[in-house]
Amino acid sequence: MIDAMRAETVMITGHGGDEIEAYLAAPLDPAPRGGVVVIHHMPGYDPAMKEIVRRFAVHGYHAICPNLYWREAPGADPDDAAATARAQGGVPDDRLVGDVEGAIGHLKGLDGANGKIGVIGYCSGGRQTFLTACSIQIDAAVDCYGAFVVNDPPPQFSGMKPLLGLAPRLSCPLLGLFGAEDTFPSPEETATLSAELDRLGKPHEFHTYEGAGHAFFSVDRPSYRPEAALDGWRRVFDFFGKHLAA
């Protein structure tokens, strides 16, 4: 076994046949392996998200993060792209699912792909992970503090729909990682989601960390909480290890 990997910007075919940018990392060892789609947080397709993509490759996965703001802001700095996408009402739900499907297609075409797909998303990407898992068949999903899964999204984001009603269509086990001090989503919201998934018999595992708020995985922000993040990473790799093995 070798531990070398390749990480690079690629173009993939996203929603509506659009070519969009994505960041791909893959081990060079040709052994069979699962794929992980990383859905970036609302601040965008930034260096911290690319570091997370590489982290999955270090742990033996093919990993890819589509640039969800590529259409609004091709080639722009991540903060400018995020500001532009925000001003235009955010990423429409149907386009998000199409772009993630494109990313999945790219992963499944890689040498050594075992066909198993996990999706993980942070912040707005947490909500989009749940949306994806309720829209298409995947093998595992990780929602990291996604808001507006239980509560309805703000009206100005007209392309975002309420999601809780989609829960009967959840296609895979769901790992949820949340902060007890977060208000979007609040512990009450995630408890509501957990109860609904219990009622539906949908496998899920939620962890809510005391002393952590929103974005506790973000190592470049004051919200970073090492204890929660380290335990969260361990659970993410345990979860994907269980569900993405061939």
Place this chain on the structure above:
Amino acid sequence: MCTYLTEQIEIDGSGKSPRGWIPLTHASVYVDHPTHAQYGHTVNIDLLNPAEGPSARVAVELMEEAALALADAIHRAIASAPKGLASANQPM
């Protein structure tokens, strides 16, 4: 938390962007995560010219006390000048 909420207005003026002075046509104001300020949340103000692309943007991330003080300072500065001196309808 990500608030998702954004106040948007049309504006008329100029600003200095990373590529020099540009006309400004729109502004977004929102309370959410900053990109650079070392706080969990800030008042973020983007002064924009969307027609010139995403990088045509003058951005600040302020603590709410600073944002409110700035708003007050703007009101005071305008009030202390002759009425209409900086208006869009000012005499040239």
